[in-house]
Amino acid sequence: MFVSINPATGQPFASHPSHDAPAARDVLNACARAFPGWRDTPLAARLEALTRLAGLFEARLAPLSRLAAREMGKILPEAEAEVLRCARACRFYARQAPRYLAGETFPSETGRRMVVLEPLGVILAVMPWNFPYWQIMRAAAPILAAGNVLAVKPAPNVMSVAEALRELFAEAGFPEGTFRLLRVEEGLVAEAIAHPAVRGVTLTGSARAGAAVGAAAGAAIKKAVMELGGSDPFIVLADAVLEDCCTAAETARMRACGQACIAAKRFIVEAPLQAAFIDRLAKRLAAHVPGDPLDPGTTVGPLAREDLLDNLDRQVRESVAAGARLLLGGKKLPRPGYFYAPTLLANVKPGMPAFDEELFGPVAAVVEAADAEDAVRLANASPYGLGASVWTADTERGLAIARRIEAGMVSVNAVPRSDFRLPFGGVKRSGYGRELSRFGLTEFCNIKTLVVEDA
Template sequence: MSELNAINPATGETLARYPRMTADQLQVALDRAAATAPDWAAGPVAERAARLRDLAGVLRAQREDLARTATQEMGKRLAEARAEIDKCAAACEYYAEHGPDYLQDTMIASDASRSLIAWQPLGTVLLVMPWNFPYWQVFRQAVPATLAGNTVLLKHASNVPGCAEHLERVFAEAGFPAGVFQNLAVGSEAVADIIADARIRGVSLTGSEGAGRVVGAAAGKALKSSVLELGGSDAFVVLADADLDDTVEQAVRARFQNNGETCIAAKRFIVEAAVADAFIERFRAAIEALVIGDPIDEATNIGPLARADLRDELHDQVTRSVAAGARLVTGGEPRAGAGYFYPPTLLDAVEPGMPAFDEETFGPVAAVTRARDADHAIELANRSRFGLGGSVWTADPARGEALARRLECGCAFVNGIVKSDPRLPFGGVKDSGYGRELSELGIREFQNAKTIWVGQA
């Protein structure tokens, strides 16, 4: 395919066609990134921080146009797209304020007269990014990477080419030198060769488990640093003492925000048996009150899925789960007509071995599993090959924290929805990947922790 096509998932109509880079254009971009890296790294960190502050201003000034492109290309509600831009701007400001401190030498006592860790950039980093948060997923890697002195090449998802072009443009308008951040309009088939290129020093992927295995293997073969943030099947553990009204309200947000297309959405609702019937009845009523429709419309709660194949895959998972014994409480049939709409769906009596329990359901489908007690709930939560996030809901926060420590995941929340926050490390374990984004740990991923040992003259 010689073009990247942007298709409106609410209508199925083609919005625009974008030409792919030629092989020569790709080489120019790689050369520019590698040539820019030394001077960008050698400059004062205060200057790089200033560019991030300017970038936050550009984002806020262009918030509506950026948000509308995301909504049109991948179907998220316009209100959520605006919030995504705001979050990107806040991350720029967070790293502009705190990032320089993270880059200071770390002094270590040893047998030297002076010894330390000098944190130095690796060079050029490739970002292979997904469509579901077309700005935020990029910013949470690109912001710390560029502040640390790296240059960045973006290979974005092929169905959000307009968002990808916006990203390169806003970095340029914020005063970043040409070559610090570039968009590569290429398909996924080009990624392995780019990773293998000597000008690339590291790679970060946010995407599916399958894509992670391919990119991780390519990075390993090339001996490149890599960060993989992959799929998730987060457990939302409801204990018998939880406030059900509040918990259900949060459960709806946790599952159905971003049309359910988020790796850290709550997907498996593991509920103590004593309150399971009451939870399900409240959850059903709240789900059936959600409004499905045009994501531009402010009254809409659920927009379309991003692509037709994603809707088909989700419906297949629901169908196979029901055939295996799950009970369909509400939803479960694709909406007829234009667009890739799937209704908010609730399954009960979901057990290990069913697709809705074992696989990642990337869309508006909630699966309820009943647990005998809290210990059984944690056992069920951990019976997953994924380990991205998880949450515990209880009237006793101390007990909730003790149980959260037992969850096999990278992010565990008590009485709160799992979210990414620039102040906190973000990432998973098991088949949800490795490495960390955000916070001080995130800026370390693409730095050389260089030991410097100085003896007496």
């Protein structure tokens, strides 16, 4: 049994039955039975279903947003933006899939050479909780558009959102078995991956989860896409426009209460600008109002689970013990729910949890760089490589530095975000493979070569 807990109160409000091993096999078998019919459904009809789904996201904006706020803890405006992003992604693939899936024909003196894109079959999606609608939809929209079917293992703490999604897919007219929930404990994931019907697996989660799922996929010789954690550097060069980068720094760190994989986590600031940057960022973080995510006056909600709160508190305490300076916050808030005070650390260095580990919560870690070369060194001194940003008045210099950062996405004078028009993914311990754009659409396609020789 999975229990939904409101992280703003710590109180349960819903429960969902789990699947044991036989029930999980039944779910995957149902997906396998649905695949041939969905594969053979004309592309236009598959995309019409995506368009209907987009309309349902828009029509149900209020209840869907409130559910995410209640179950995951993000403030209501962020939940609304997430739901609308799902609608836009559906419409994007409905427009672009015909072009992305068109394949190619190559001229030949003796016949034809063709490359066609065909769906693989049942794809297993192991999904996280921090963007409970968007994370599933950024996998589901391209995977289903390509003609695959999807079995989704939701994160245990957002099962109510997953159930709401299942209902939307059914109402949009997706055939039974094309989108199914696999409500299993972690221990059954490897068995699900090994199921003969499963042809690929996509995971968004921690590096630890990625290692386990990637190993199971490798053992079964199945395609995998891994979007894992990040400790994204936010590089502030001495010529950056201070007000702009501080505004962006606040947004990048506090969105989803700091619980975004691609959120900035290490603020690497050239020495001449560090004091002014810290002063402005501290004032911005101190102005945040923790509270009920459904309250319009709240600007930062709780962490999603109690264990996440405890781990963040450990990371901050151990970093301070190792020499980091605590300038703001640094404590759990004495109230019901899983709240942590907006926190600012300075003098953060390699070897501290605030530098080496992923900070999933409202904690900003400031790292001093002697110069731009030192900033690049510090940015790359991480096992992660998901996103990064460079802030400078000289955009060409910023672009040159961006090319040297080891990450899947680097922005100059902008906050990195997942965008359905662009490929998304990381390097190093942040994973492999790509989601979104045409790359995400073709990750789970058989890129088949056809050769026809004239008689």
